[in-house]
Amino acid sequence: MRFNIKKHDGPARLARLTLNGKSVNTPTLFSLPNSVVFSNTSGKIDVDSEDEILVDNDGIKILIPFKFQMLKKDLREIGANLLSKNADILVSPPYVFSPYHIDKALKKSIDRHVKIAKEWKEVVVGKDVASYVLGGGSETGRKYCAEELCKTGYRFLILTYPTSMLRNPRKLCNFLVSMKKGAVPDSLIYFSGPVYPSYYAHLIYVGIDTFDSSALILSAKKGLMIFQDRIVPVNKIETNTCYCKICSTYGPKEINKLDHEEKFRTILSHNHTIAISKINRIREAIRYGELRELVEKENHNSPSLTAFLRLLDHQHYNFLEQYTPVAKSEPLICIGSESYYAPQIHRFRKRVQERYMPLKDLAVVVILPCSAKKPYSTSKTHKKLRYATKSGAKNKIASIGEVIITSPLGIVPRELEDVYPANAYDIPVTGRWEKEEIDITAECLSSYINKLNKDICVIAHVEGALKEICEIVMEKTRKEILFTDIQGALTSKKSLSSLEKLISNVTIHLTGVLSPKSRKIDFYRKITDYQFGKGSGELLIQMNDQIIRKRQLTLVQDRNGIKIAHLRSYGLFALTIQGGERLHPLGSKYLVKFDGEELKGNSLFAVGVSYADPEIRPYDECRIYDAFSKLIATGRAKMSGNEMVQASSGVAVQL
């Protein structure tokens, strides 16, 4: 079995599963084969077949043995029996135990289950194997079971979960995350049992790879038609809203008139189309890195989904963030409150708080509102505001820092405006702020103000809710903020001149202002700090370096013209070998250890990685050292650090 992860979006992944020479792209849907689905129509139940077979569209067959064969036959006999059947992957017979076992009893039962799984591998030599992740209602139990199975070499894990608990988002979310934490990152997770398509996006977002068609069959048997956002009994549909092959052939009334058997087949076929289109939609979203946005949209399908995402964001931020890329090329769309704690956004706020320090030798900080156009400095408003600032400060412009307040990012210092997601987020702007947005932003701004020197003068050119935020911050930090006199719009002549005057008043007597060149270097050091952690800016960019723009690229060169780094489109630095050398004092930070002989081509595969900084996220720039602690390359991570170490396949770093 091979399971190659091609692309991540959060914990979700696009991958290719290869079994017995057959391949399929995941996320996918396993179908119960027609012979099983239709075997009941005669009223006869097929109990003679002891085992069940699931099939994927591309013909992959999973064989699940009957649970209680174990008494009458031994494992070898069961294995021989299953081997004779034509399947691609054989599921080890589960050890059945009470879901209420705890502590020692639970561990013992799981150990027994894993032992069977271990023996199973030896029994069905040469075949691919899968196993159930058991552990009842216990999160730690499931985690332990997944861990142990992965240690035994299992990479195809089957989850079972009572459907009624799908309606309990808290349990579901804790359960899934702890299970995922236990499993090796490149193991396939199959969520078995009736899961309706409205859950797909959320579950895939957490890292589930496949589902089965049982929910589709179940609803078809009940005469329920599944649509993109709802499930309706076929006899209640008035007008046709779907144009799948089935629905464009039959209207709902016609389906209703069909005889029992035909009706079931028709509805099932429709449901299947919808489920597949949903899965394909999710695959596309992962491909374009917009799964988070899709999940936020799907959130509104049911309250339990909303609760699921909220709990996930708040309780499992670390898990989500670990897999969330630090960049993407498309804009990040934040529609509502569910975006406030999206991992990308939350991470930006955290990093600004933890890694970013204000510019050196500032005398004045201007607080500005955000603009719809990103980066801010390209917008009309900001052009006007900056012009006013400049003409107010005259030759002392280097002593002025700018910070933009915005939701849900909190604050964006001017230096970071080109960094993802600040460069590419999109929010509905109405001037009305929610309480939560105000709280988040006020907290970010206070933390920024607290970092400032006492004698720095803070000027705010804002109105409405933003002014309110500044007032809250003023009270919180006991730092005085001077407000400009805004008359009419922010960019009206009077407002602008008020800003200009205020700035000129506070800068006029300044002495010892930084030279524009050192200011420029400091500016880019802030980006480095944000990217690699506090202090890395001074390592990477030295005082006598040159920062130039060449063919629309911002380059950092040393005085001999040797390239150190350049800025990527999403505002983070790409390092050259020389740049990597300069970051040597960072130690293990953003470091990947390669234990092979020689790096060939332009990718480093996960197999060759012996150590990787767990802080590394997809799209992070990292330094690659060989076994003799010599820097051999730099490159862009394709997976997170933990994954590089644990995964046995896939590209870890693009050189």
Added chain:
Amino acid sequence: MPEVNPDLANINPDFAHSIYRLRQKYLALHKDGKSKAWISKDRLISGAGSSIYVILATRGCRWALSEYGGCSICGYIYDAKLKEVSASSLVSQFKNAMQKFSNLIPPLGIKIFTSGSFLDDLEVPLEARKKILQLISKNDLISEVTFETRPEFVKHDKIRECVEILEGKYFEVAIGLESSNDRILRDCINKGFTFNDFKKATKIVQKEGANVKAYIFVKPPFLSEKEAIKDCISSAIDVSKVGINTISFNPCTIHKGTLIEKLWKDGFYRPPWLWSLQYILQETFEKAKNQVSRIICQPVAGGKKRGAHNCGKCDKQVLRAIQQVSLLQNLESFDHLECECRYLFYQLFSHQSLS
């Protein structure tokens, strides 16, 4: 705690312990049990008739009160008194129960349940057992006697005594076997004995000239619908080979204070479908009917949430058919049974029952 001496090989200690803990919790809330009695239609050995059901409130099933917690599926213990019940009190319980019924019409059977074992001297003292059986023996209307016991209490002398007292009456010892698969007995039900123990007890009963009735449980926990069906059919075939007289399928009823109730509440379990019962009866009539005198199935709480049920629309109709089949011992009533839910998919829930 009364003494039990099960073979530890037949017990899954972790499973037993989790049942035990649950049992202790619910026993603490226990209210005094009362004896009950009713009469209903039944299939007797001689043909269709009715049976008197008497439930005596004893001190309770020894197995359920033991440190092993009893069966995962059984909550009859909460109907017991949980304290010593004297022989005279048991006899008066029985007399009172019998007084309830006037103008009884034969053929008539009587079934005595104690929420445990009628042959356990600790539950039903020797004198009480004798006296009750004598009372039955004197009643000419009654032609058939059944009582329930665990196999470990089946002893030659005890059975001989019963046969002697009940001379001439058809007498059956009912044993709740539940399944002939020892792993299911151990890991799903916590029964504490094996199929072999059942076989031994059967031999003893047969040697003394009495008969055996085996209860088979429909849908133990952790089994999917399909697996449960399969297990019931193979159990029925297994017990029919041992030479018993009656097979009675007991579809699951969810009792309060049991492990299965907890599973059910948490969505790990659904009581069996009535369609499954239909299927089981059809198959066993074909495969095992020749070896036994009757196969019956009387769902308790049928059609209700806690008992075997279908979609709600067809429950009554199917239940009636099942009753008729038990009563008449032929499958005609199953002809033309139809409902939309018949097509609901049995195999679907197969993984769900796994923990």
